[in-house]
Amino acid sequence: MxxxxxxxxxxxxxxxxxxxxxxxxxxxxxxxxxxxxxxxxxxxxxxxxxxxxxxxxxxxxxxxxxxxxxxxxxxxxxxxxxxxxxxxxxxxxxxxxxxxxxxxxxxxxxxxxxxxxxxxxxxxxxxxxxxxxxxxxxxxxxxxxxxxxxxxxxxxxxxxxxxxxxxxxxxxxxxxxxxxxxxxxxxxxxxxxxxxxxxxxxxxxxxGKKKFQDFIEEYIQAKKGLFIDIDTGQVVGEHSGLHKWTVGQRCCLANWKDAYFIYKKDLSTNNIYVVLIYHILSYSYHLLNSFVIFAKPLLKTLSQKF
Missing domain, CATH: 3.40.50.620 (HUPs)
Known part of the structure; x- marks a missing residue:
């Protein structure tokens, strides 16, 4: 053919x-x-x-x-x-x-x-x-x-x-x-x-051999913010830019023996909310820019499942 x-x-x-x-x-x-x-x-x-x-x-x-x-x-x-x-x-x-x-x-x-x-x-x-x-x-x-x-x-x-x-x-x-x-x-x-x-x-x-965080800083200005424990509201650390972190990522914070994970990022305050590992399970997801290759999207079915 x-x-x-x-x-x-x-x-x-x-x-x-x-x-x-x-x-x-x-x-x-x-x-x-x-x-x-x-x-x-x-x-x-x-x-x-x-x-x-x-x-x-x-x-x-x-x-x-x-x-x-x-x-x-x-x-x-x-x-x-x-x-x-x-x-x-x-x-x-x-x-x-x-x-x-x-x-x-x-x-x-x-x-x-x-x-x-x-x-x-x-x-x-x-x-x-x-x-x-x-x-x-x-x-x-x-x-x-x-x-x-x-x-x-x-x-x-x-x-x-x-x-x-x-x-x-x-x-x-x-x-x-x-x-x-x-x-x-x-x-x-x-x-x-x-x-x-x-x-x-x-x-x-x-x-190349650069760390991604170092590379991306050449294009996006660093802006400091706080790490906040979402359960207690306590400030547990500082960060130098939202763009360096992603939801679900582990972050080892100084003076804290337990590992925290990124829960969400607040653009309005530039703060990052974190949770301990036993709170990381999520029962809901935000679906953005879905792309369906073959069939029509079954959004109703997806919402029922999640």
């Missing part, structure tokens, strides 16, 4: 094996390396130059053409700016979810379709869809469902939970039925030594 596929090549073992599997399946594969952060900006860091060298290595080994694309402006506008805005309002956004939704599946797909003439993309994510790992069950008249992969320990469907229907329905996930150990073994057997033993990337790429 589909003959050509544009694969997001990251320079890691997962996308390398995804490329290998696509080639074995008979697809014409073209690799695309995405650069999303401006390395010239001193506040940030991204190891994409080293990763790009590994991407070149993989594509040469597998005889795959490689393209390098720049989504720096899109990343700043759609991901990083939103990240800062939400932190300033006391929320704790997930940059990986935003990046996948707007960059790795939206901008990437649009670029491949408009500039490479390829209408199908693939990635090395551990995920699956109702259309199958290679879109073998593709139906243009049906919507696609996001499904879990075989490797539940590497399951990335949470981070793909806001990918839009138009790109998800045209995306292959070659690693859907593989375990991470199998992926590394395949890379070794294929002679992809440089990436076979490469550590998985973790954290946010532009932070």
């Amino acid at each position: 589909f003959k050509r596929v544009a694969l997001g090549i990251s320079g890691g073992v997962d996308s390398a094996v995804a490329a290998l599997l696509l080639k074995r399946a008979g697809y014409g594969v073209e690799g695309v390396f995405m650069r999303n952060w401006d390395n010239n900006y001193e506040a940030g860091f991204c190891a994409d130059e080293r990763d790009f060298e590994d991407a070149i290595y993989v594509c040469r080994k597998l005889n795959i053409p490689l393209h390098r694309v720049y989504f720096i402006k899109e990343y700043w506008n759609e991901v990083f700016s939103v990240l800062l805005q939400e932190y300033e309002t006391g929320l704790t956004p997930n940059p990986d979810i935003l990046c996948n939704r707007y960059i790795k599946f939206d901008s990437f797909y649009q670029h491949c379709k408009n500039n490479l003439g390829i209408d199908v993309i693939a990635t090395g994510h551990y995920a699956n869809t109702s259309f199958g790992p290679y879109l073998e069950k593709y139906n243009e008249n049906e919507s696609v469902k996001l499904l879990q992969p075989t490797d539940k320990f590497k399951d990335q469907t949470f981070f793909l939970s806001q990918v839009k229907q138009f790109s998800l329905r045209k995306c292959m996930f070659p690693l859907a039925n593989l375990l991470k150990t199998e992926v590394r073994d395949m890379a070794l057997k294929e002679g992809l030594i440089n990436v076979a033993k490469k550590k998985d990337s973790t954290g946010i790429c532009f932070i």
Whole structure:
């Protein structure tokens, strides 16, 4: 059905094996390396130059053409700016979810379709869809469902939970039925030594070796506030910014042997209310900006359950 596929090549073992599997399946594969952060900006860091060298290595080994694309402006506008805005309002956004939704599946797909003439993309994510790992069950008249992969320990469907229907329905996930150990073994057997033993990337790429709290302070002004025990009303400590803390996070406060956990953040006073561990269980949740991939939201059912 589909003959050509544009694969997001990251320079890691997962996308390398995804490329290998696509080639074995008979697809014409073209690799695309995405650069999303401006390395010239001193506040940030991204190891994409080293990763790009590994991407070149993989594509040469597998005889795959490689393209390098720049989504720096899109990343700043759609991901990083939103990240800062939400932190300033006391929320704790997930940059990986935003990046996948707007960059790795939206901008990437649009670029491949408009500039490479390829209408199908693939990635090395551990995920699956109702259309199958290679879109073998593709139906243009049906919507696609996001499904879990075989490797539940590497399951990335949470981070793909806001990918839009138009790109998800045209995306292959070659690693859907593989375990991470199998992926590394395949890379070794294929002679992809440089990436076979490469550590998985973790954290946010532009932070580099910095602590996130130190990095975010370069963009959001620190503002002191109090830690208050919500049960007693007693002040139990001080903090230097709401954006550094998230609900449910453990905070070890000086002069207190018991561990406190963040209960809520008060934007009006800049204070954080904390509870001891035996009070952390919550029976209600606030659902904001829900995103339903396949069906209509069942908000009534959700409210009854919680």
